[in-house]
Amino acid sequence: MEKTVMDGGQALIKCLEAEGVEYIFGYSGGSVIPIFDAMITAPSNIKFVLVRHEQGAAHMADGYARATGKPAVTLVTSGPGATNVITGIMTAHMDSVPMVILTGQSVSWMIGKDAFQEADIFGITMPVVKHSYLLKSPNDIPRTVREAFHIATTGRPGPVLIDIPKDVSAGSFTADLHAEMDIPGYKLHSGKIDLAKVKEIAEAISKSQRPVILAGHGVLISGGHKELRALAEKLNAPVTTTLLGKGAFPETHKLSLGWLGMHGTAYANKAMCECDLLLNIGSRFDDRIIGDPKFFCKEATVIHVDIDPAEIGKMIRPQIHCIADAKLFIEELSKHVGKLNTGEWLKTLDGWKQKYPLKFKRQGNLKMQHVIDEFYKLSNGKAVVVTDVGQHQMWAAQFYKTDAPNNFLSSGGAGTMGFGVPAAIGAQFGRPKDTVIAFCGDGGFQMTEFELATAALHKLPIKFVVLNNHYLGMVRQWQELFYDDRTCGVDLEGNPDFVKLADAYGIKGFNLRRPGDVKRIVKAALAYNKGPCLINCEVEKTDNVFPMIPAGKRIEAMIIEAPKAGSKKLEKPTGST
Amino acid sequence: MINAKPIHTLSVYVTNKPGVLARIAQTFSRRGYNIESLVVSPAIDGNFSRMTIGVSGEADGLDQIIRQVSKLIDVLRCVDHTYDDAVVKEMGLIKVAVSAEERGEALQIAEHFGCKTVDLTDTSMILQAVGDPAKIDALVEMIEKFKIIELVRTGKVLLARGAETT
Ligand SMILES: Cc1ncc(C[n+]2csc(CCOP(=O)(O)OP(=O)(O)O)c2C)c(N)n1
Ligand SMILES: [Mg+2]
Numbered sequence: 001m002e003k004t005v006m007d008g009g010q011a012l013i014k015c016l017e018a019e020g021v022e023y024i025f026g027y028s029g030g031s032v033i034p035i036f037d038a039m040i041t042a043p044s045n046i047k048f049v050l051v052r053h054e055q056g057a058a059h060m061a062d063g064y065a066r067a068t069g070k071p072a073v074t075l076v077t078s079g080p081g082a083t084n085v086i087t088g089i090m091t092a093h094m095d096s097v098p099m100v101i102l103t104g105q106s107v108s109w110m111i112g113k114d115a116f117q118e119a120d121i122f123g124i125t126m127p128v129v130k131h132s133y134l135l136k137s138p139n140d141i142p143r144t145v146r147e148a149f150h151i152a153t154t155g156r157p158g159p160v161l162i163d164i165p166k167d168v169s170a171g172s173f174t175a176d177l178h179a180e181m182d183i184p185g186y187k188l189h190s191g192k193i194d195l196a197k198v199k200e201i202a203e204a205i206s207k208s209q210r211p212v213i214l215a216g217h218g219v220l221i222s223g224g225h226k227e228l229r230a231l232a233e234k235l236n237a238p239v240t241t242t243l244l245g246k247g248a249f250p251e252t253h254k255l256s257l258g259w260l261g262m263h264g265t266a267y268a269n270k271a272m273c274e275c276d277l278l279l280n281i282g283s284r285f286d287d288r289i290i291g292d293p294k295f296f297c298k299e300a301t302v303i304h305v306d307i308d309p310a311e312i313g314k315m316i317r318p319q320i321h322c323i324a325d326a327k328l329f330i331e332e333l334s335k336h337v338g339k340l341n342t343g344e345w346l347k348t349l350d351g352w353k354q355k356y357p358l359k360f361k362r363q364g365n366l367k368m369q370h371v372i373d374e375f376y377k378l379s380n381g382k383a384v385v386v387t388d389v390g391q392h393q394m395w396a397a398q399f400y401k402t403d404a405p406n407n408f409l410s411s412g413g414a415g416t417m418g419f420g421v422p423a424a425i426g427a428q429f430g431r432p433k434d435t436v437i438a439f440c441g442d443g444g445f446q447m448t449e450f451e452l453a454t455a456a457l458h459k460l461p462i463k464f465v466v467l468n469n470h471y472l473g474m475v476r477q478w479q480e481l482f483y484d485d486r487t488c489g490v491d492l493e494g495n496p497d498f499v500k501l502a503d504a505y506g507i508k509g510f511n512l513r514r515p516g517d518v519k520r521i522v523k524a525a526l527a528y529n530k531g532p533c534l535i536n537c538e539v540e541k542t543d544n545v546f547p548m549i550p551a552g553k554r555i556e557a558m559i560i561e562a563p564k565a566g567s568k569k570l571e572k573p574t575g576s577t
Numbered sequence: 578m579i580n581a582k583p584i585h586t587l588s589v590y591v592t593n594k595p596g597v598l599a600r601i602a603q604t605f606s607r608r609g610y611n612i613e614s615l616v617v618s619p620a621i622d623g624n625f626s627r628m629t630i631g632v633s634g635e636a637d638g639l640d641q642i643i644r645q646v647s648k649l650i651d652v653l654r655c656v657d658h659t660y661d662d663a664v665v666k667e668m669g670l671i672k673v674a675v676s677a678e679e680r681g682e683a684l685q686i687a688e689h690f691g692c693k694t695v696d697l698t699d700t701s702m703i704l705q706a707v708g709d710p711a712k713i714d715a716l717v718e719m720i721e722k723f724k725i726i727e728l729v730r731t732g733k734v735l736l737a738r739g740a741e742t743t
Contacts, residue, residue, distance in 0.1 A: 122596065127603055131650040134595065151650060185592050185653045310644040 008138030009038030011173040012102075012164070015145040017044040018177070021073050023064060023429055025049045025057040029077020031104030031117065034169040049429065049458070052450040054081050056422040058088020059448065061099050063426030066409045067384055069223070071098040071152050072426065078104040079117030082163075083124065087416060089159045090128040094413025095244060096217060098157035100148050101129075105165040108136070122163045130158030135168045139175035147181045155188050156308040157221060189307055189323060193332045197322040201279070202336035204301050204320060208277035210345040211237045214260070217244035217412075218282015218307060224327030225249065225405045228281070231334045236342050238349055240268040242283045243397055246408040251401040252381070257349065258358075258401075261289035263394040266356035266547045266560045267349055272297055273555055274348070281305045282326040285315035286413065287552070287576050295554040305329050356547075356560055358398045365540040366515050368392050368467040372399040374522045375437055375465070383435040384409065384427050388420030388444030391473040394545045396439040418447030421464065425451055428460040435463070435526065442468040442495055452505045452532065459531040464507075466498050466534060469541045477544045481563075482572045502534035510535045551575030584613050585639060586665065586733055588743045589628040589646065589655045593619065597651040601628070604646050610634035614732025625653070627743070629734045656743070658735055663743070667710045668731045670695070671717065672703045674724040683723055690716040701726060 012035060016024070024046055028036050039048055051057040054076045061072035076085055082103040092099045106115035122134045131151050133144050148160040205211060219228055225248050232239045232255050239249040240257040251258055260268035272278070278300050283289070290296040293315055304318035305326065312321045322329060360369035372395055375383070385400050387393040387410040402408040409427055411419040424438035445466050455462055472490040479487045499509030508528055512521045512535055525535050549558045552575020563570070591597045598617065605612055614631035639657065646655040675683045677699065687694060687704050690712065696703035704720070706713050710733055717728065737743040
């Protein structure tokens, strides 16, 4: 690209365009006016989406990235604008989502002097970014933007923040728009697979009679879902995924055990206790899936394959590990293995599937599961499902089976309430042709509900399903089970009339109360395409999610069904939160 | 210095960018590892710096944290040299309260440890000790029979021997 007279803001827009950025989700303010101005004076194909709160902008970029695999950009002003995106950055960081966050900053010479709307966002966000920059000169923009996108999207992806002082975005740019990267410390995996390791793993697998493949988010990030399916079929080995791995292997496949962990299927969890070999590809052994690490898979040969060396041995020490891209690893491993003698094992697993199915009652008060199940059926399992955090999230994951990659978007590592609404908006921007369904609790919905304005303005045909139990249900469940039902701080009295609220935004609303109406209303909501619609579902107030492994307890302590009234008091969980 | 948990000596080679020290310090402190000593100096190529860090904490798990530090974009490498045959040196300055009568004995101890006297007054002296950290520990222990007014140590610096890289 040639040298031209422009300012930092214009150079920034040009560089973002060169990175293929389609959307910027953001909010304006004093320190970013030069960048907003550049969106007009340096015309590009980038579309700007004005949100209603900066947290929304961050989750939209996150939802866009999870749904498309491409990075999106968040642009916010300094000080409070910047601090409002921290939850969104942390959420993306926990789940390895590529994102570039641009924050305005006070003019350089005022930094550190408590200038108006100055926040040390570079310092504040350090523990929750993959990397970050504080720009010093307009001429650093091309190199920094290139590096930021490269770092955000390669290896183990993650959010990268660029803090841009106003004098940098307003100052004159005199360098070349094309700059070389200079990140000698960025240790990207070469892509070469350690053949000896693969052979060692193949050897261990060949000896296994009760293997389980555990597929994590890493399989989806690497795009290795097809290869995984081929591998599982070749081995005739069962596959379970993590919550974030949903879609890495078709959940309707006969070798699928569904997802595992705290509220995962009983058969996937039981398989962890009984397998003789666990092949973990691209999962970080989150505490939500291993329970008590001292007892996790103690009898099995544990193999851990991850692109991030720092994950090896962090939670579980594997017998064999391999640092590799999931897809490349699976491709290579497939060449060295053959069909295993797993007949007996699969029979045992099928027995558990029969004995401990995921189930709910269609009679009595309306159940969240019933609504989710109907959406699953009537959308043919093909929708992009976005969830908020709580009981509804777990049931959405249980009853909306995921067969294809990037179709189940949920805040896993962070468990961020308020994720659902904006992430669904980001997902719909990225996947305009697909049906997007957001399953939200009445609590989490109200944390970012204001983004309905954004959805309405852009006529995004998202189905916002408010699973309204009038409680912070997941916390109430813990209080009921582990604190003698002493509920405190979980009653959501004062909820608004959600259909009226939707109406205020010009959004079509449905009320759903009776099990007999589920089919009709879900059908109508799916058929409604003029813009967003909201379905307020008045559901059973005090239902609980099972199976459940109490946090920090060994998997064997899994509670498969609701304990009978008057049964033994449950011990308090000991794990993280 | 007596410490229940062993102190590990790490050498970290980093790009000389703002924030790199804060990122490294955070990585250790978040996991409960305490930085006992820290020396930062520019490398031959001024774009890079070398840090020698003494950390105390459980040995079990430290390897994982080292990988976490290595993962930082501004870190080129982080190596635990605790059990390597490396040259490890430190400098200490010790201000001791000594009267004219005590001075002779104090100087004798200083000489034994190869110290220089870099400041001398009627009531005090400053000893400069350079060398093996354990030797400085021993010196401090000996000189403690007088009143130590102030003491400062640089913390260890380290280079791998011969063909090894640090
Ligand atoms: C931002 C945030 N605050 C608090 C929590 C703790 N928390 C986890 S689940 C939950 C209840 C969610 O209630 P609701 O959105 O109504 O969903 P439900 O569990 O009832 O389906 C709470 C408060 C959280 N995950 N995120
Ligand atoms: Mg609720």
